[in-house]
Amino acid sequence: MATTFNDIQMTEFKRLVARYPEGKQKSALLPALHLAQESFGGWLSTEALDYVASLLQIEPIEVYEVATFYSMYNLKPVGKFVFEVCQTGPCMISGSDNIIDYIKKTLDIKPGETTKDGMFTLKLVECLGACGYAPMMQVGKIYKEHLTKEKVDSIIAEYRAQATNN
Amino acid sequence: MGVKLLLDKANVPGIRTYEVYRREGGYRSVEKALKQMTTDEIVEEVKKSGLRGRGGAGFPTGMKWSFIAKPEGVPRHLVCNADESEPGTFKDRYLMEFLPHLLIEGLIVSSFALGSNDTYIYIRGEYAWITNILEQAIEEAKAAGFLGKNILGTGFDCNIHVQRGGGAYICGEETALIESLEGKRGNPRIKPPFPAIQGLWMRPTVVNNVETLAAVVPIINMGGEEYAKIGVGKSTGTKLISACGNINKPGVYEIDMTITVEEFIYSDEYCGGIKDGKKLKACIPGGSSVPILPANLLLTTAKGEPRYMNYESLSDGGFATGSMLGSGGFIVLDEDQCIVKNTYTLARFYRHESCGQCSPCREGTGWMEKILQKIETGKGEMSDIDLLWDIQRKIEGNTICPLGDAASWPVAAAIRHFRDEFEWHVKNPELSQTSNFGLQHYADPIHVPA
Numbered sequence: 001m002a003t004t005f006n007d008i009q010m011t012e013f014k015r016l017v018a019r020y021p022e023g024k025q026k027s028a029l030l031p032a033l034h035l036a037q038e039s040f041g042g043w044l045s046t047e048a049l050d051y052v053a054s055l056l057q058i059e060p061i062e063v064y065e066v067a068t069f070y071s072m073y074n075l076k077p078v079g080k081f082v083f084e085v086c087q088t089g090p091c092m093i094s095g096s097d098n099i100i101d102y103i104k105k106t107l108d109i110k111p112g113e114t115t116k117d118g119m120f121t122l123k124l125v126e127c128l129g130a131c132g133y134a135p136m137m138q139v140g141k142i143y144k145e146h147l148t149k150e151k152v153d154s155i156i157a158e159y160r161a162q163a164t165n166n
Numbered sequence: 167m168g169v170k171l172l173l174d175k176a177n178v179p180g181i182r183t184y185e186v187y188r189r190e191g192g193y194r195s196v197e198k199a200l201k202q203m204t205t206d207e208i209v210e211e212v213k214k215s216g217l218r219g220r221g222g223a224g225f226p227t228g229m230k231w232s233f234i235a236k237p238e239g240v241p242r243h244l245v246c247n248a249d250e251s252e253p254g255t256f257k258d259r260y261l262m263e264f265l266p267h268l269l270i271e272g273l274i275v276s277s278f279a280l281g282s283n284d285t286y287i288y289i290r291g292e293y294a295w296i297t298n299i300l301e302q303a304i305e306e307a308k309a310a311g312f313l314g315k316n317i318l319g320t321g322f323d324c325n326i327h328v329q330r331g332g333g334a335y336i337c338g339e340e341t342a343l344i345e346s347l348e349g350k351r352g353n354p355r356i357k358p359p360f361p362a363i364q365g366l367w368m369r370p371t372v373v374n375n376v377e378t379l380a381a382v383v384p385i386i387n388m389g390g391e392e393y394a395k396i397g398v399g400k401s402t403g404t405k406l407i408s409a410c411g412n413i414n415k416p417g418v419y420e421i422d423m424t425i426t427v428e429e430f431i432y433s434d435e436y437c438g439g440i441k442d443g444k445k446l447k448a449c450i451p452g453g454s455s456v457p458i459l460p461a462n463l464l465l466t467t468a469k470g471e472p473r474y475m476n477y478e479s480l481s482d483g484g485f486a487t488g489s490m491l492g493s494g495g496f497i498v499l500d501e502d503q504c505i506v507k508n509t510y511t512l513a514r515f516y517r518h519e520s521c522g523q524c525s526p527c528r529e530g531t532g533w534m535e536k537i538l539q540k541i542e543t544g545k546g547e548m549s550d551i552d553l554l555w556d557i558q559r560k561i562e563g564n565t566i567c568p569l570g571d572a573a574s575w576p577v578a579a580a581i582r583h584f585r586d587e588f589e590w591h592v593k594n595p596e597l598s599q600t601s602n603f604g605l606q607h608y609a610d611p612i613h614v615p616a
Binding site: 019021024026027028029030031033040056058062065066069070071072073087088089090092093094126127128129130131132133134140141142146 | 241250251252253254255259265266284286290291292293294295300305327329331332333334335346347348349350351352408409410411412416417418432440450453454495503508511512514518519521
């Protein structure tokens with residue numbers, strides 16, 4: 001996987017940096033890391049972090065300390081689709097435990113693991129602001145809400161089909 | 167049917183687009199504020215309205231605005247806090263997703279009042295699709311001449327930028343949010359200096375919640391005095407409540423703060439009662455960090471008076487017998503819910519979200535999580551309950567930011583009101599793994615379904 005932005009990604013990077021005053025380009029770090037993660041296979045390698053540092057003209061350590069602080073940046077390779085299932089209070093009282101158990105069983109992986117075919121990673125996360133539509137999980141940029149076992153089955157099938165079609 | 171000032175148009179088809187929003191009377195407040203009012207007059211109207219910060223702390227918005235420093239030649243900034251991460255809270259998401267132009271309209275008026283030419287919306291990173299909705303709305307507003315250079319020919323320039331966070335509850339705290347907006351870890355700053363003096367890039371900055379800024383629109387349209395007539399006492403205007411948990415109708419409701427908690431939970435206009443005909447056990451009425459209340463103290467105060475859905479009534483009795491309106495994240499627990507387990511998941515949440523700067527919070531949240539897990543899994547001892555109480559007391563008030571308090575209060579309230587349930591877990595290590603403590607004396611007898 002390349003760790004440099006292509007032309008389209010570079011245009012987006014420049015749009016992000018242009019939001020901030022002259023000399024305050026470091027402010028674009030969080031959005032730039034999101035862009036890098038999306039561009040470089042869903043995770044951020046040390047090379048990717050160093051690349052972002054060079055683009056923003058800041059020290060690599062300034063990028064590392066941010067990338068390790070926030071929960072959305074993956075510092076290890078992940079599957080093609082990451083199931084981030086909420087386990088906090090409101091989801092828990094609405095049955096998230098059953099959903100998590102069902103996903104573990106169906107995909108035969110534990111939280112933090114990726115299926116052997118590299119398709120799915122399971123992550124347990126804290127509150128994502130979907131408490132009224134619990135239980136829920138995030139997959140990429142999409143929220144999947146009101147989860148039931150049947151719905152989990154159809155979501156897995158949906159992503160498998162998506163992977164086959166691409 | 168209560169008064170609706172924010173969500174009254176939420177169901178109009180196409181309201182997310184500029185065209186429909188404008189046709190429905192949108193952006194009138196921008197025309198009024200920019201063409202007919204001075205910046206001081208706008209601040210004065212917001213003061214008169216009695217509007218209090220809707221993010222959770224409830225600080226008077228007009229007063230916060232009046233603190234902003236105006237040194238010569240230094241740019242000022244308005245920052246919209248859309249980091250909504252308090253468990254139980256999803257109202258800002260609803261407002262931004264369905265009425266993006268209402269937020270943009272409020273931001274333009276507020277930016278004008280505060281003199282912000284570059285205004286930032288800091289949105290939690292997970293709300294990725296809402297970022298697109300907001301950016302679309304901003305483009306539409308710009309095309310219509312409500313953003314950009316020389317808005318409505320008044321000479322006022324304003325641009326709004328949306329920045330996604332990286333996943334960190336702490337960035338809802340305003341100085342952590344500013345740090346994050348500067349591209350750093352979300353470590354809260356020591357105050358003073360307050361953001362109004364030295365905030366974003368050390369420039370004077372006001373940080374307001376999404377709902378607060380949206381409320382500026384009706385305040386300008388109807389006038390601060392009229393707005394203040396809605397509600398009761400210091401709880402003026404309307405409040406968005408996001409209701410979740412074991413209720414028939416979870417969702418976001420706009421209330422005028424004169425209704426009782428009982429009406430909110432049981433009427434079909436709001437939560438529609440407890441799901442599956444079960445009984446109400448407990449409720450966390452203002453987001454996960456406010457004290458949990460058992461049913462009897464939720465519906466009536468310790469004095470036996472009905473409790474209302476507003477700032478004063480929900481906090482009546484202090485933490486001994488009351489709670490807080492907070493962010494409006496209303497979490498309802500039915501008779502089958504385990505208080506120990508619920509408290510454990512919240513303790514885990516706060517341990518995960520502690521930024522790690524202050525020892526009492528960094529260490530204490532981890533200890534609380536471990537002890538609660540121990541009790542929950544049937545390995546607890548009686549002394550653990552007192553130890554938990556002791557730890558939360560040593561965190562509260564001893565940290566730079568309120569996350570320490572937010573982590574302590576749920577644990578303290580759970581032990582205060584449900585100590586017998588904790589003791590039952592300790593005394594029944596095996597039984598507690600397969601069955602539930604249940605209701606015991608907590609249920610309000612008048613609401614036992616037939």
